[in-house]
Amino acid sequence: MGYEPRFRLLPWKRAYRTVAEGEAAMLFTFTKNPEREKDFFFTDALAEIEVIFFKRKADKITWETFDELKNYRIGYVDGYNYGSSFMEAIREKKFSRPDMLGASEMADYQQFLKLSGKRIDLAVCVKSEGLHLIRNNAPAFDDLDYIDKPVGPARGFFCGFSRKWPDAKSLRDRFDKEYGKFKAEGKKAAIFDKYGISASAAPC
Template sequence: MKVFNIQILKLLVLSLVFAACQSAPTPPPTPPLTPISPTISSDEHIIRLATLDWPPYVGEVLPQYGFTTAIVSEAFKRAGYEVKVDFMPWTRVLQETEAGNYDAAYPEYYSEERVKTFFLSDPLASGPLGFYKRKADNITYTKLDDLKPYRIGVVLGYINTPEFDAADYLQKEATNSDEQNLRKLLLGRIDLVVIDKFVAQYLIKTSIPEAVGTLEFMEPPLLEQSLYVIFSRQVAGSEQKLQAFNAALKTMREDGTLERILKEYGFGK
């Protein structure tokens, strides 16, 4: 009887093992590991852009991040790229892009220093750069040397004009933003601010209404400054992206898209 029971028990165990093997799913094969590309993005069709809050040209609160972003995005779209935009202070924009952590940055003025560090695109647009002062102050000049007696507000990391930036004999006081400089001017802590005319008008209208009628732009401007996209020299394929961007920008000029965007934002002729 014991032998018979043992035999039955063995048969039951074997049956259970066989059933378990039949019902267990076969695990799928392990997929091969995909190597991570050393480029800035895992998607080679995404362009990472760094920029700053500099309305009305570019800003997080502006429609489509401002008209320069609208131009840049459309040009890259035509060139086959999708853009991702990050905002940060301008000094960090330059550092991150130079290091290759971003494909490109915008908008920037031309300078020999920038050409050594970045690839520059064809110009997107331009703006009048000059001085703001208090209306009550009788300040005039015919050459920069005439401005020696005055305290002039500038922004850290900004390019102005080659002559002005090289003028070490001027009393320049640096801050982190154009708005800070305009507020210092309003309070009498500085005498002049070097600034884009449209940026100053926007800031006074939206952030410093008490300056309306008190501060004014000194005509004529120092220079009508062109605005560029700067491409990192540390990112693989930057020159090819630059060429594709410039080609797309050219077609936008030719088919009227560039002028249409400018008009939509109130900058058209």
């Protein structure tokens, strides 16, 4: 697009607020919902994410409904959008022992430390992000694995342009056009292949 971007890594809530208020042009990557669409023009989906529960290998935990997890210590991160099913379960207090962690750039890593240290029983996390953490923090997280059942349908991961940024909608449209070319030329697939990520999984 002819720009030299400047990136800032911020805790989630501050990053959201910074872009929503028009102090930066774009926020990435995150899921879309009606509330967020009031603040952003969303791009085409960059990838799909699947949110699951991670657990300790020694714990034989399975589930079909959230009611079956009522008495487990459930770890999640404040401000994250895990999908409507899980968020509704939190609002309805279906988990008697929820454990909310403040949002930060290290929040998922901290969740996994708590899980490995037996301070929580389950950690909610994007599947590809959790597997990345386990792979890249061996042997610390070798005792962790996951329940292969999503907490809700797979959802898209997007970039969002601030509605308060000048010509934001035009920028979004140009981004989508260039991103379409990027995919058509095989560049996205090459990046996913390089990092061993399936086409239906979001990069961490």
